[in-house]
Amino acid sequence: MIKRWATRLALIGILLTLFVALPLAYPAPLFAYGVVESDLSVYSDRPIPDPQARQFLQKVREKLDQSPIQEERPPMQIYVVNTNWRWRWLWIVPNNAAGGFIARPATRQYTFFSGANFETDELISPSGYRTQPPRTLDYYGAHELTHVMTANAVGLLRFQQMPEWVREGLADYVALEREKSAELFAKIGERDADLPMMRAYGVYAPYRLLVTHFLEEKGWSIDQLLQSELTLVEARAIVFRDLR
């Protein structure tokens, strides 16, 4: 009797794992439409306008070309989840307000978007909010694919354990137009990010400030940054001392 129940439970466990992990690891059958632009491609559950999608992928590539991570880039993909049932199935991240995510190791060289309008260059967040510049579609593309590149460069364990200011600050550093740390500091000061700041300067402006300053003013190499163990408080103390 006990044995039979143990077998049933194990079976349910396996089925649940498959149900959650399989579409993340092999999402292609859920997305009927796609545009491929050399090593980058975008897939969606709704038709994608070809010229705009190509333009979007080209902009993402330009940003990734400027990334300090110079590892060889594998072909990478973006999957756009517009329909609600697909979103409910795939959005397994703890922060389910996120407009995009990667979940390594299941999501190998790709990311998911919670919805996109290529004509208006808007990402549609799970709450229905449509993002505005500077948070354009290519901002999200370059941000999420920088996470993929970072995980490739440092390995999964380090990617999960690295300070959040490094992981997210670097992704926004690649995804947004470059500016001197002093310029950004003049705009955001020493505040934590709030909603108006996120909308004006990207989601992680305080972290981007630190990354910009260490790479451009302190002369850190990308490896130094990726292996940094400085806490947010320690990193801010160093950077604010320079910028005040």
Ligand SMILES: [Zn+2]
């Ligand atoms: Zn991120």
